[in-house]
Amino acid sequence: MVRKIVDSKRNIRSTKHSVFSILVEVKIFTKDKIDVINNSIDDAIYNIFTRIGESHGVDILEWNSEKNNIQITLSLSPDTNLTKYLNAAKASSSRIIKKEFCELLHLLKDGKFWERGFSVFSLDAKEQNKSITQKRK
Secondary structure (H helix, E strand, O other), rough: OOEEEEEOOOOOOOOOOOOEEEEEEEEEEEEHOOOOOOHHHHHHHHHHHHHHHHHHHHEEEEEEEEOOOOEEEEOOOOOOOOHHHHHHHHHHHHHHHHHOOOHOOOOOOOOOOOOOOOEEEEEEHHHHHHHHHHHHO
């Protein structure tokens, strides 16, 4: 399993009139749960999700991947459209992975890298801070 814990520099965010911490955990599977994610592909996917997150008000706090899925803990701003972010990140990463790692094409059913949907669970900000702190020790 590849594991990255990213600094939670913006875990608690603020505007002129509010302070907020919106945390979710997302799980996304590869198409038909095929084992295709290795370290190189994981790094490429992580970079794409991070880059797209910058324009959607999303920070990646924790990144875990296995051979057939990724689990991400995200910090969102109140105006983030999570579905648009995830669809953009999945589409872009799929396109780039298939282009840069063309040896995978024969493994992908119908040429699709990701399963159609995703799972999202809300997290308690206080518990998440404890979890991140404990993992760093």
